[in-house]
Amino acid sequence: MIMKKYVSIGLCILMLGFPGYKLFAGSEKYELKTTEATLTIDQKGNLRIVKDKGQIIQINTSINNLWKVTLKNNLNGKESVFVPDKSVRLTKIDNILQLVKDNFSTGNTFIPVKVELTISVKDDAFCFSGSLKSDSKEWQIKEVLYPDISGIKINDKNVKIYWPNSLGECFDNPQLFGSKTFEYPCTNGSMAWFSVNSPDAGLYVGSHDSSRGSKKFALSFNDSDKSFRTSINFPVYTYEFSIPDVMVKPYGGKWYNASKFYRGWYDENFKLASVSKWTRENAGLMLTILKQQNGSVMWNYKDVDKLCDIGEKLNIKLIGLWGWAVGGHDRLYPYWPPDNLMGGRKELEKAIERAHKRGFKVIVYSNGTIMDASTDFYLYNGIETMQLNERKQPAIEYYLKHSNTTPVIQVRACPGSAKWRKTIMDLALNAKSLGVDAFYIDQVGVRSPIMCYSNNHDHSVPQEAYTKYRVKMMHDIRNRMKEIDPEFSIITEGTIDELLTDIDVFHGLGPGSIITPNAFPEMFRYTFPESIIIQLNASPANDRYNANYATIYGLRHEIMSRYEADAEYLKSGKIPTAENYAECYVNDPPVLSTMNKVPAQEVTSYTHDLLQFENDNADFFRNGKFIDEDGLKVSGNDILAKGFTDGKRIGVVVWNRNLSEKRDFSITVPGYNLVKSAEPKMQVANASSPLDANSIRLLIFEKN
Template sequence: MSYRNTVLFGLVLTWLLLPRFTPGPALAGQPAPVELKTAEARLLVDAQGRLAIEPADPSSPAPAPFRTPLWVLTLAEGTNVFRPGRQVTVSQAEPPRVSATSHGVRLLYDGIRHGDKLLDIQLDLTITVAGNEFHFGGTLINNCKDRIVTEWKYPILLGIEAARNAPEHVAPALLWPDGLGRRFPTRESFGSHRTADYPGMGGTMQWLAFTHGQTGLYFACHDDQCRPKTFAVATSSASAGYDVSLKHAPYCAPGERWEAPPTVLMPYRGTWHVAARHYRQWGESWLEPLPKAQWAQDSTGWLLAILKQQNGDLMWDYGKLDRLADLAEERGLDTLGLFGWAHGGHDRYYPDYIPDPKMGGPELLKQSIKKVRDRGTRVILYANGQLIDSATEFYRLQGVETMVADPRGAPAFQMYNKFKATSTPIFVTACTAAPAWQERMLALALQAHDLGADGILFDQLGVVGPKQCFTQSHGHKTPTDSDARFELLHKIARHMHQLDPQFIIMTEGVVDAEQADVAYFHGCGPGFFYYEPGPAETLFAEMFRYTYPTFTGTQRAPHPLLTRNFANFACTFGLRFEIESRYTADVKYLTTDEVPTPQEYADCNSPPDVSLVQTVPRQQSAQYMNQVAELRKQHGDLLLRGRFIDVDGLVVEGSGIVAKAFESDRQVGVILWNPGAEPRSARVSVTNCEFSAAYAPGATAAVDRNAPVEPESIRLLVWNRQ
């Protein structure tokens, strides 16, 4: 699937609705602020509930002192969370009662003010110390008889700047959890505002960081229930830095209370890797991953093939799966991803997946899958995890039981039109919490297993952002609780693992907590597509890859080929290869010596890069892919099963060379990638390791570690641990 469209209008409103107050001096006679300390910072809370954070290193990023508001609530008229009325945003209250506790400080707001009314809504906020962390906790108590608390922004930190000890404060760099990651070195590169909606492609993890030199500020939500939330950052109008907030959607009804998951603020010293390791350690403390099938960890990549397109173009019948396996093998790929394998073709008639008589029927499909698997190639069958075609019997009979609906009962529509000359199927979005939808998805996994496949891909469940469903009969307690993708994947993965430990679940994109149940990810989003790292580049795959060093996922390459640099990019960041055969012209490229013309793709709404198809010979692409795949298999303990460690322990001298490291228990391997058009040299040393040898794709023996790396080439340098 292609990227979903993102709309920033809501973020603009987020910041327009935030009242801005300038800091004032402490009032005469007010008690001294309550002080909390870690080894890296101290935090002050004054009698008005305002904060100041003072890092031990004055150059470290920190918010402006004693700014308000700390929180904002959105209230809706009514008592039924599934039928909220008119909404208002409020950020004023009676002054809090501030008191020191054994572990921190408590701020108790006894009422929320809206205009001249004092609403019976309490906020019981706590800030505590745990190690070097400041934990922001809170309980919302709604005793207002006719208001629902639909949103809660907390905490809000304004004016985050670095180098407060210098004459001119500066904006820190920002690490942002979009796809595999982004890094914005300047305010200009960041823009005016962004949101990260977790879980989804735009919010793949629950952390971000502001960095400056060898210092940083970690901002995260340690929510092991992985509930939907929105991180928002905007350039500050009152400083050189940024404003940041975290928004929850509690839908807290009258008479209810809601406890916020802890937000963690941690000033630190060191590179951004300190923040990534901190989030990783928190995740390891509670996430219980299913044992991963070894074949998935060892996979070099897949050939994604659409057998039948949305418009009915039949490109591969079931009898040709063996030919697809030939094409994969020629390129060093060990897996086939079969899309459009059912009667409706790709992106039509979901969630009905019936083996197509026109392609040979169910028995030929079974036989062909077995034949492919017998030769050592794995097979994954496609199913969409969240789309219902409105033209199906399933929608007619079970639509209300399964679809996401707004407060008026109207479905949420989506459209994916592959061809200009073909009418667009109209999809409605499924509620992943609906029992009927969960039953259908499990049935599809069982069907894939019965057909002999090695796994099933539930498309889009790592891509789409959280949805709110207002259909009470689905069983979710609030509209927000309807986003149950983790529960859905967990149930299916555990059921299928008991049936067959080698059968895997895949999805498109990635959300961190999905790694508990998804063995292999089909890449989608920033960092999965090709880019060349550089000082001004904002794509930053290192963020996710370093946080999760054994992550297994493909690059995203919507072409029937990889260029040398596309293959090098995947190897450098530890992503598995991907090529895609989606259109009849792609099949022509893969199976003949004829070069497709632009006109052959003219009807396609999302064609491959036609210039690549026309200029990169298929045999040349296949040969280099195979050579890199062989290098990865020969050094699989590093390049397939190893841990991505970025530049930990490395000293690299040279320009224009990308260096990334992987480690096993015994060795460290460093990939040197020269994406440029001229030979480039680099010298590398690794702390506490002894150099062993250097290797290159296609070379029959070790190569000279000191020779320049040729254009569009990679080299593997291996060290043994001492």
């Protein structure tokens, strides 16, 4: 057996036709096949991928442009970039194509770095992988780009690009899409895949990397020949590296199949955090800054009672205390004791207890990524905790709440610092000791995989700081808090699937969490229908259109009270003007149109009724799975309809987005019968009557 295998491998080792090299015999091509597609490499090194016979999806690229390696000389700091040349060997062993380069040279310098790149079929997709190894301590592998695939053509007039920016974006014009990149993992690269689709077929490109390491995806459209080019770049910064699998998969059907493919891989490697009942069934967050960065106190601890009164009117049962400690919002952090000016620790504990008695939950703010440079913490612990760039300099950030106050200088921290992770852990434990139900760690889910070059931290390579140790920080804190209280929850800002294993809820940021021109929250919500995401609504008013948007995507709702005029709006219903914010030098006021279109009372009562409608149908809105329009037939001008399933039934939420006119619509679910219909404030509604302007209806279907 051993001898037979040896012979068969020997016969398969063929050399490919770079100039000056002997071609393999005749017209043979290297070929790999998936169920739906074929990959071939011909004598000239042309790499071709077609779905079926290439009617819709065709890729024509070359192995001569397929990779790029950057090496760094440790003695002089110089970098050298290498691309394929004629010394690359192409072989096929056991159905794996290998591109091998044994070493490099620059000038007269020999560089003992070996590159072995592979193309194979894995999970019914073309898998690009491989390894690099430097046998010289003088030469470090800085980064590798693989694969770099150009000549991607989708032969259809209706090409859409599904892009994982936050909850997702969808571009229906490749020209306008142009050229974009995203880094994974961060909120601008919330998942490690994208797809380019016609209505009937698509191309999936995703990284299936169980180490959740840092990488950068690029996609560009060449308008002259109407082709796409994509590449993935991996930071390495070491002497040996295994390239995580990059999956390229032409597939039939809608983008849902790309989403399911990614989720299938995710589930083989990770388990989503199990979320407590109250957290899953919570309708929204009332984010309240008690004390602003400039020292202005809008609410004392005793006023938590008033916040509960407001929450009751809105049907929001999670009171968020931001700016709750001595420094106010984003000031003197992480020196963070309760403020005596606002009533002191005991007053805060009592207020939280009273909120609990009324059925409210309370969450307090912290930040997982920055520290105030004016604190003793920074002075004495900064060097141990701060992130440093390649020149060993700190990163400075400003969050200017008011234009007339001296900017608070924030220095970016590194989760690779054990001292920093302990600092956030201690803040969480302290918050728990106040009696709160959940802890908010700001910005952790937002950050790109920032490089940290500090020698004082646990990470061995700079890109681990915000990948491996970000996860560890959240994992350790959440586990510790769950040991103390299994119902306790951790919320962070941003959206990344990397943290779905170690947080309970995301406070959204970016497209889909807010309404933007290409926002496509369907992408993240369909891939991770269990995800709990709070809509970003930086206003004390929950504008009806915005609120309906959150409902239809199963997002949790939000209002924010950040400034004096916001607080006044919530207390008395007084509608603020631009001058009210300007006279307080507010830099980032809420959008006035969210507040001044209708009386505050109307906004409040609609929010209350909408959230009650969701609570009454929690099987779909809270505990159900978002299925988008998969399996639904929807028609009607201005109509948007999205489905949720509770495992047996399908609830379809229909929204007439027209702001002034009623609209007819038609919704059917093949294989299902309509059994019930409901609307906010209407437990039984007429399912087929036209839907009022900017209104929502739920249609419930049962299997035939």
